[in-house]
Amino acid sequence: MFPAASIAWRISEESFFGDNTPFSDLKLRASWGKTGNQSFDNYQQYSTYLVSNDQARALFGDEYVSTIRPSASDPGIKWEETRSWDVGIDYSLLDGRLSGAIDYYVKDTKDLIFTVPVAAGTNLSNFLTTNIGSMKNNGLELSLFGDLVTSDGLTWSASFNASRNTNELVSINPFAGSAQQILVGGVAGGVGTLIQVLEPGSPINSFFVYEHKRNADGSPVWADTNGDGTINEQDLYVDQDGDGVVNVADRRAFEDPAPKWILGHTSNMTYGAFDLNFTLRAYMGNYVYNNVASNLGTYSEVTRASPYNLHASVLETGFETPQYLSDYYVEDASFLRMDNITLGYSFEYRGRPARIFGTIQSAFTLTGYSGVDPTAGLNGLDNNLYPRSRTFTGGLNIRF
Amino acid sequence: MKIRMHKALVATVGLLILAVSACTDTVVEPKSTITGANVFNDAGSYKAFIARVYAGLAVSGQQGAAGQPDIQGIDEGFSQYLRLLWEAETLPTDEAVIGWGDVGLPEMNTQLWASSNSFVVAMYYRIFFQVAMANEFLRETTDAKLADRGVTGALASQIQEYRAEARFLRAFSYWNAIDLFGGVPLVTEEDELGSTPPEQATRQQLYDFVVAELTEIQNQLPDPGPSAYGRATGPAASMLLAKLYMNAEVYTGSPNWSGALTAVDQVINSGSHSLASDYRLNFMADNHTSPELIFVVPQDGLRTQTWGGMTFLVHASCGGSMSNADYGIDGCWWGLRLKPQAYGLFGAGDGRDDYFYTDGQNVEVAAIGNWNDGIAAPKFTNKTSTGQSGSHATHVDTDFPIFRLGDAYLMYAEAVLRGGGGSRSQALAYVNDLRERAFGDASGNITDAELTLDFILDERGRELLWEGHRRTDLIRYGLFTGGSYIWAWKGGVQAGKATEDFRDLYPLPASELVANPNLTQNPGY
Numbered sequence: 001m002f003p004a005a006s007i008a009w010r011i012s013e014e015s016f017f018g019d020n021t022p023f024s025d026l027k028l029r030a031s032w033g034k035t036g037n038q039s040f041d042n043y044q045q046y047s048t049y050l051v052s053n054d055q056a057r058a059l060f061g062d063e064y065v066s067t068i069r070p071s072a073s074d075p076g077i078k079w080e081e082t083r084s085w086d087v088g089i090d091y092s093l094l095d096g097r098l099s100g101a102i103d104y105y106v107k108d109t110k111d112l113i114f115t116v117p118v119a120a121g122t123n124l125s126n127f128l129t130t131n132i133g134s135m136k137n138n139g140l141e142l143s144l145f146g147d148l149v150t151s152d153g154l155t156w157s158a159s160f161n162a163s164r165n166t167n168e169l170v171s172i173n174p175f176a177g178s179a180q181q182i183l184v185g186g187v188a189g190g191v192g193t194l195i196q197v198l199e200p201g202s203p204i205n206s207f208f209v210y211e212h213k214r215n216a217d218g219s220p221v222w223a224d225t226n227g228d229g230t231i232n233e234q235d236l237y238v239d240q241d242g243d244g245v246v247n248v249a250d251r252r253a254f255e256d257p258a259p260k261w262i263l264g265h266t267s268n269m270t271y272g273a274f275d276l277n278f279t280l281r282a283y284m285g286n287y288v289y290n291n292v293a294s295n296l297g298t299y300s301e302v303t304r305a306s307p308y309n310l311h312a313s314v315l316e317t318g319f320e321t322p323q324y325l326s327d328y329y330v331e332d333a334s335f336l337r338m339d340n341i342t343l344g345y346s347f348e349y350r351g352r353p354a355r356i357f358g359t360i361q362s363a364f365t366l367t368g369y370s371g372v373d374p375t376a377g378l379n380g381l382d383n384n385l386y387p388r389s390r391t392f393t394g395g396l397n398i399r400f
Numbered sequence: 401m402k403i404r405m406h407k408a409l410v411a412t413v414g415l416l417i418l419a420v421s422a423c424t425d426t427v428v429e430p431k432s433t434i435t436g437a438n439v440f441n442d443a444g445s446y447k448a449f450i451a452r453v454y455a456g457l458a459v460s461g462q463q464g465a466a467g468q469p470d471i472q473g474i475d476e477g478f479s480q481y482l483r484l485l486w487e488a489e490t491l492p493t494d495e496a497v498i499g500w501g502d503v504g505l506p507e508m509n510t511q512l513w514a515s516s517n518s519f520v521v522a523m524y525y526r527i528f529f530q531v532a533m534a535n536e537f538l539r540e541t542t543d544a545k546l547a548d549r550g551v552t553g554a555l556a557s558q559i560q561e562y563r564a565e566a567r568f569l570r571a572f573s574y575w576n577a578i579d580l581f582g583g584v585p586l587v588t589e590e591d592e593l594g595s596t597p598p599e600q601a602t603r604q605q606l607y608d609f610v611v612a613e614l615t616e617i618q619n620q621l622p623d624p625g626p627s628a629y630g631r632a633t634g635p636a637a638s639m640l641l642a643k644l645y646m647n648a649e650v651y652t653g654s655p656n657w658s659g660a661l662t663a664v665d666q667v668i669n670s671g672s673h674s675l676a677s678d679y680r681l682n683f684m685a686d687n688h689t690s691p692e693l694i695f696v697v698p699q700d701g702l703r704t705q706t707w708g709g710m711t712f713l714v715h716a717s718c719g720g721s722m723s724n725a726d727y728g729i730d731g732c733w734w735g736l737r738l739k740p741q742a743y744g745l746f747g748a749g750d751g752r753d754d755y756f757y758t759d760g761q762n763v764e765v766a767a768i769g770n771w772n773d774g775i776a777a778p779k780f781t782n783k784t785s786t787g788q789s790g791s792h793a794t795h796v797d798t799d800f801p802i803f804r805l806g807d808a809y810l811m812y813a814e815a816v817l818r819g820g821g822g823s824r825s826q827a828l829a830y831v832n833d834l835r836e837r838a839f840g841d842a843s844g845n846i847t848d849a850e851l852t853l854d855f856i857l858d859e860r861g862r863e864l865l866w867e868g869h870r871r872t873d874l875i876r877y878g879l880f881t882g883g884s885y886i887w888a889w890k891g892g893v894q895a896g897k898a899t900e901d902f903r904d905l906y907p908l909p910a911s912e913l914v915a916n917p918n919l920t921q922n923p924g925y
Contacts, residue, residue: 047536047593049434051448055464055705055795058455059698060447061627067452068445069462069470070436070536074594117472119597119916120528121587124536127472181914189503193518194911230892233514248515248910300501322503 004033025092025099030085037080037113047073047124072118072125080131082109100144110134112169114198116182132182133172135204139165158267167203167258183208188383189295193324195381196289197253205379206253207289209327210237210246220328222318236323254327257380259334260285278341278363283374288333290371291383298322313370333374335367354398361391436540443555449537450562453569454630455704456530457481457697464705465795471525474518478502480708481530482697482800484523486868488580488906493870493880494741494887495861496777497768498716499734509768510892511881511899515907515925523580524909527573531587534570538563538589564620568632571610572640578606578651579872582905582922597916607644607651614641624672629688629698630799635673636695638666639803642811647876650904657820664811665822667694668830673805678785679752679837682804685728685797686784694803701782701792710780710798713866717778719771721760728782728789729796736866737774740764741887745861752838752862755779765888779866806834806863814856827851834863853877875904900924 008029011017017026047070057064088103111131118128141163149156172180185196185205197208213221213236225235233246240250261284268277290313297311298319317328344357367374376384439445460480462468469476478484490496491508498505504518513520539545541559551559570588577584585598586606601609618637622628644651645660667673676682676690687693699710718727719734738756740763746753757776765774780798782790790797809830816827828851835844846855857877860869874880883898891897902924913919 046435046437049436049439049445050462050468051434052452052455052459052462053464054703056455056459056462056468057464057700057703058451058458059630059700059704060451060454061622061629061631064700064703065447065451067455067462068434068439068448069452069533076594117911117915119585120525120912121531121585121591121598122596123593124532125471125529126525183911183914193503248913324503 002034002036004031004035006031006033022093023091024095025090027090028088029090030087032085033083035082035084037082037109045073045075045077047071070124072123072128074123074128074130076131077113077129078111078131080109080111080113082107084108097150098144098146100142102143103141105137105139105141107137108134109137114182114184116184116198117194132198133200134170135167136170137165137167139163154269154271156267156269158265161264163262164260165258166260167256169198169200169202169204171200172198181208185289185379185381187289187291187294187324187381189291189322189324195291195324196379197251199253202253203256203258205258206256207287207327207330207380208251208325209254209330210251210325211240211254212236212323212326212328213238219316220319220323220326222320231320233325236326251325255287255330255332257287257289259283273346275344275346276342279339280336281339282334282336284334286333286374286380287330288369288371288374288377288380288382290329290331290369291377291381292371294322294324294326294329295383331369331371333367333369333371333380335365335369335374337365338363349398352398352400354396356396357394359391359393359395361393362388363390440540440545440549443551446541446555446559446562449540450565453530453533453537453566456526456533456569458699458704458709459706460708464703465707465711470529471522474522474525477707477712478519479522479526480706480712481526482710483708483712484519484526485576486713486800486866487519488523489868489871490866492890492903493874494739494885494890495866495870496736496742497739497765497774497889498736499769499771501769506768510889511903512892513906515910515913515921517907520906521909521911523576523906524584524912527577527581527584528587530573531570534566534573535587535589535591536593537566561620561622564617565622565632567613567617568621568637568640571613571637572632574606574610575640575644578603578610578644579647580906581908583920584908585916585918597918599918600920604652607648611641611644614644624670624694630696632695633672635667635670636803638663638670639694639808642667642808643872646811646815647872650875655818657815657818659820661812661815661820661822664808664815667808668805668812675805675809675833675837677837680755681785682801682806683780683798684785685782685788685790686786687799687801689785690804692805693799693801694805694808695801697800697802699796699799701790701795701797705792705795710796710800711794713780713800714778714782714796714798717776717780719776720757722757722776722778725789726783727778728793730793734771736777737761737765737771738777739774739888742777742861742865743775745858749839749844750862751840752865755781764894766894768889777866801867804867807860807867807869809834810856810860810863813851814853817851817853817856824848824851831856831859834859838862880904 008027010027012023012026049068049070052067057066084105084107086103086105088101090101092099112133112135114132115127115129116132117126143161145159147157180199182198183194185194187193187195196205215221221236224231237246239246240252263282265280293311293313296308297313298321300321301307301310340361341363342357342359344355346355371382372387376382460476461470466476471479487508491498492511497509507513507517508519541563546556582603583600586601586609587598614637618634621632621634621637624633642660642663645656645663649655673694674691676692681687681690682692715729715733716735718724718732724732743763755778760772761775762773767773782796782798813827813831816822816824828848832845836842860873879885881899881901881903886896888894888896891899905922907922907925908919913921
């Protein structure tokens with residue numbers, strides 16, 4: 001059962017709410033609900049059998065046989081459930097010239113469904129879709145819409161929104177591997193290299209990396225610091241637990257791909273026959289793993305049978321072998337982007353209304369991220385060699 | 401505060417129960433999808449499933465050559481069982497180098513792998529994928545389930561044979577685990593599917609399990625013959641038992657040379673296999689016609705395609721000025737060459753090195769990445785014994801000999817020399833059978849005085865080069881790690897240097913130690 005309930009109180013209609021307030025409307029609301037998540041394939045609780053194609057048959061004695069393979073399955077899989085609370089205020093000021101809403105929410109998700117590696121021998125493959133634990137989100141959403149200027153010659157209406165979300169994995173179900181860390185986030189280069197972690201107390205999909213020792217100028221160390229004749233992780237990374245060896249126990253959750261704040265702004269202006277509108281978007285506090293740099297930013301690339309172009313980061317790092325697990329590649333990818341901007345001019349042509357306009361999509365992005373696009377990757381993993389295109393469009397509209 | 405109910409106060413309570421029954425209960429029997437509940441309505445499914453357990457050694461997934469991988473998070477071509485096993489058994493020894501720079505691969509040439517090494521990790525998951533398939537087959541074919549489905553008669557007895565085969569394949573993979581990793585979890589059909597991590601078994605417990613299984617199923621397996629080609633037979637089980645006994649001292653601390661001798665004697669005297677008259681026939685596109693092969697991983701250019709397996713082995717052995725057409729393939733991958741020590745084993749008159757390719761190749765391997773450093777050894781080819789090319793120029797027809805009679809002959813001789821009983825003159829006769837085939841006449845035959853353990857190791861290096869036995873052999877002789885035998889690039893330098901003895905075992909995957917907290921890492925890692 002997925003019930004929901006909500007309640008709202010329109011304070012502005014109460015008799016005690018006098019006419020001498022700036023509010024033309026004020027509403028307080030609260031809601032509670034429970035929802036499921038269906039974003040996974042059907043029949044996860046059953047092992048389903050996949051028939052091989054003709055090129056993957058097996059010789060069985062004197063005949064070739066098409067084979068069947070059962071899939072990994074969790075017979076005990078349950079619905080993922082989210083219980084959410086939301087309290088909010090809707091407001092309208094100055095006869096509706098300014099309006100907006102403020103919301104605060106808490107979402108508790110239990111029996112979170114994820115596809116994760118499972119201990120070898122427990123199931124029919126090394127990855128399984130299962131309930132892994134519970135997660136908590138809370139956040140704030142603000143929005144404001146205003147007709148800021150409404151004079152005869154100039155009009156300007158604008159909307160602003162801001163949201164902040166905090167995410168934390170609360171627990172990992174002991175059924176799911178007993179491990180208190182589950183590695184996820186496969187990256188290119190290397191075989192089965194996983195760069196993200198699910199662990200209680202950290203945001204979901206936090207990057208799971210070594211802390212790379214830094215030189216005085218901030219560049220990552222590439223030197224035989226322990227003098228054993230080779231350069232390996234013992235030389236490069238911080239021994240977090242101080243046991244004298246750098247190993248898997250010294251990787252730690254470090255930043256995460258989700259933005260802490262998302263800001264948006266849209267403006268629509270007219271001035272005489274001209275109109276201008278644009279949309280700005282900003283993410284703050286989102287991190288990206290630069291997989292292009294980690295995969296190709298190494299001199300060993302040139303010794304491969306068919307080398308790729310080196311990534312320029314190698315000029316700073318000097319890495320001779322790939323260092324996939326270095327925190328050097330986890331970058332702050334906060335950005336401000338002009339998603340689109342349109343300028344138009346309206347006129348009459350032989351008595352017909354007409355408008356000439358020009359639009360730029362992805363006009364610019366301001367970011368400190370070194371890869372081609374701070375939003376290029378999925379879940380904060382940037383392995384995209386193809387930059388987002390900037391589109392210029394010009395047009396003429398004539399109405400007949 | 402008093403709240404009056406009027407139009408300012410709006411409350412809604414929604415109770416949404418979706419019309420789909422799946423909403424309250426995730427368990428809905430699928431009608432159109434093949435599941436364990438309906439797949440065995442088709443009697444052919446039993447054969448299709450046991451064939452799949454065999455295919456685990458031959459392909460990497462349900463779409464040839466790639467596309468529906470068996471294991472995730474790993475490049476599918478790299479993840480193929482035979483390819484991983486061959487690399488793990490060959491690259492760190494005196495037999496071969498691979499020149500590619502894929503992450504983790506260079507360390508396989510030098511014994512310097514870490515616990516996150518991709519190829520080590522993939523081997524581990526491959527072994528457990530095989531074990532899981534075999535276990536699931538056994539769970540789906542219990543007497544109770546067969547009775548439920550009304551399976552009787554010829555099909556029921558056929559399924560009993562399949563069950564023995566599944567247990568053989570599971571034993572084979574556990575043998576690989578014992579040999580490569582030591583103590584790993586022992587998971588059987590008794591363990592429920594789920595996600596509870598299993599306990600770690602000791603190497604001894606795994607050994608005992610595998611020996612007991614093989615002893616029990618030995619006589620339930622199909623007899624050798626055309627209808628059992630590519631399948632596990634009685635002699636194949638004896639051969640696997642002999643492998644365990646031969647290495648019992650390494651695996652358990654106590655040797656069992658007489659067990660080894662008895663088991664290998666059963667193989668030889670089963671009468672079902674004989675030496676191929678031409679040594680080379682065992683490694684060609686029509687090697688299924690060789691009477692010598694006891695257990696193979698079958699490959700087929702059109703019907704059993706993979707980017708691992710023999711496709712890898714034939715292509716990677718070719719490069720430089722070699723003509724790919726001479727090997728029946730459409731291109732060379734410029735990967736595998738001999739380390740100088742393996743090349744140095746072969747003397748004049750020995751026909752077993754006739755296929756070596758030396759034009760433009762240096763004996764010494766100054767740079768592993770340079771194809772011309774190291775003699776090329778295209779032992780496996782996609783040409784048939786009559787000079788025809790295989791059915792497909794990318795994916796080859798050549799089967800991989802896991803076990804063959806030539807190996808059994810040398811195992812017999814070694815077991816005799818180590819005190820396992822048997823006959824010393826018979827041992828000498830077996831060795832000279834192989835020598836005569838290699839030299840074409842008796843000119844290469846050895847005398848009784850020359851029949852020593854050191855000779856056997858060298859002879860294994862010649863007879864079984866690149867057949868995936870070398871690491872196990874060197875460990876049995878105590879030469880794989882340490883400083884008593886140094887070869888090129890052992891320990892990461894061209895001259896070679898001593899390595900630490902903990903490298904006789906591969907590390908358990910670092911990621912697996914996170915996923916399964918019951919595991920203890922092998923010492924040294």
